[in-house]
Amino acid sequence: xxxxxxxxxxxxxxxxxxxFAAGAPQQPAKATELxxxxxxxxxxxxxxxxxxxxxxxxxxxxxxxxxxxxxxxxKKNLAVITPQSKKIVDSKAAWNAVRSAGFKPTKLIGPQGTxxxxxxxxxxxxxxxxxxxxxxxx
Numbered sequence: 001x002x003x004x005x006x007x008x009x010x011x012x013x014x015x016x017x018x019x020f021a022a023g024a025p026q027q028p029a030k031a032t033e034l035x036x037x038x039x040x041x042x043x044x045x046x047x048x049x050x051x052x053x054x055x056x057x058x059x060x061x062x063x064x065x066x067x068x069x070x071x072x073x074x075k076k077n078l079a080v081i082t083p084q085s086k087k088i089v090d091s092k093a094a095w096n097a098v099r100s101a102g103f104k105p106t107k108l109i110g111p112q113g114t115x116x117x118x119x120x121x122x123x124x125x126x127x128x129x130x131x132x133x134x135x136x137x138x
Contacts, residue, residue, distance in 0.1 A: 021130050031129050034078075034109065041081040041089050041110030053103065060101040064093045081110075091115055095124045 021077035032101040034042055054072035055130055057079055061070045079098070083089045087096050091112045098105040099122070108124060115124035 008048045020065060036080065036109070037082070038087060039083050039111055041083070041091065041094055041108065042082070043079045043094060043098055043105050043109040045077050045098055046106045047104055048072070048074060048079075050074060054079070057103055059096055061094060064089055064097050066090075067094075088112065088132040092124055 026042070036042055045057060048057060051074060054074050058070040058072055061067055061079060061081055064081075066083045066087040067081055068084050071080045071082075072078065072082075081089050083095060088111045091108055091110050094110075095105050095108055095115065104117070104122065105124070106117055112126075113129075114127040116127055118125045
């Protein structure tokens, strides 16, 4: 009887541990690791933890005007959007599509710039580019 209980605990631990770990917030991959083709947009999503979540998000993103392809990566909490040729996907529309699917976009990188979530409203806010420093005279 004790072996059955032990086996049940081990099975539960193996099945449940990844589920609990998936709920923990994960840091987005470093921007330097991300390589986007011209025109592509990447959206980091904080609570995308399974293929079903990814499919739901992709379904909403496909409804955004100009979207041809959506590739999701659950491990990286990332969705990459490919637009129609010579088109740019509206960043705010893509952001809102993720929110309408019931998920929280945390960062968007695309042709229109880099956006992060406003702390209060959770709306996208454009990140200012760092000004280039002029070379030192001398």
